Amino acid sequence: MRWPWQKKQQPVPPVPQLSEAAQQRWMLPRTLIVLLSIIAVFAVLILLSQVATFVTPIFLGINLVIAVMPLQQWLLRIGTPKVLAALAALLTIYAFLVALFWSIYWSVQSLVTELPGYSAEFNTMYRDLLAWLESLGISQDEALEQLQNAFSPSAIASGIGAIASDAGTALAFLATLFVVIFFLAWDSMGLPQRIKSIAATNPGIVQGIDRFAAGVQRYWVVATVFGLVVSALDFVALSALGVPLALVWAVFAFVTNYIPNVGFVLGAVPPTLMALLANGPINALLTAILFSVINFVMQSLIQPKVAGDAVGVTPATSFLSLLVWAFALGPVGALLALPATLAVKTLLIDPDPKLAWVSTVIANKIDHPREGKIGRAIGPGVQGRAPVKPPPG
16 A cells, blocks of 8 residues: 655654663663563563453454555545545445344354254254263263253353353444444544654654555455355355255355454354254265365465465464464454554564564565575575585595
8 A cells, every 4th residue: 555645755864873882881681681571572462461352343443444445545536525435435344344244143043044944853863862872881861961960040041141241242342343443434534634744754654554554455355365265165065065055154154264273163063063964974074074174274274374475474473473462362363463463563663673683584575685694503504604615635
């Protein structure tokens, strides 16, 4: 993404450097600096985990507004009033979210509607399960007692309370997200003037924001395209296996594709259950294997590499980002892992010359590699180390 006013920039005056004596006076031991840095990182992550319900919807809203910003810019270029362009971007985001949640509702409703037609198969499976338990030495009375304990009033009340709590948290999250998106879209009308004013005095900050926005847009494009590809492959596979409601599960797979690494597990449960009831255990096993292979290969192996390339980080950084941000921001943090890593990289690491080595480590491409020596533990003879010549004679 390139802002219309980003033309040839004036050279930034050099930053005055501290004298060597001043640097040595304020320099701390390297070990202490490393320990303090590690402690600071963990403290920030723990703090984020405590305020994740507040931070996560805000950051997700920022991502979605940035993702549709090219549409808003295109409307402005063709002469659309600012208010209408911002309204179009806002409605696009809302339509995407509504379609996403409606797809989840449609999938669950289809499953609930279809299951009563397989009551006979379910009863057969129930009798077979009791017979199998009896073969293991568990009587039918003992099995029924365990089921009664599992579905006792106290257990049901506890489960309902947990579901109600989760539902309340989800509704609060969605309400915050929709409100945040509304105000961000409204403020986007004055964004060009604000960015232009900032660029006049702090061009480096604007460049960092521009890199972050471009990476976020590429990330959401990659995630959406891979979701469509995975959905199409799942539909073909489920149709070939004769699984009922193949289209429903393909749409559900598209939705769960936005949940990195574990989304395919959630998407595999309903079609496997339907295959078990409709076609038997062998078909259900094939469904689970084929569905998992397609989604795991595409979502957990190929997509992180492509998404990492789009954002500008290595595959290892992409995977570690999932773990770190899922801990800090909760389940939605896995979805926002790469944008969050990109925000840290472009806004905090890249502007600091002393942290240039961090950018080199996590970046997927090195712009200007320099000659250097690498020890034998990493790669003998790589980048400048001359091969050892045998002694003469």
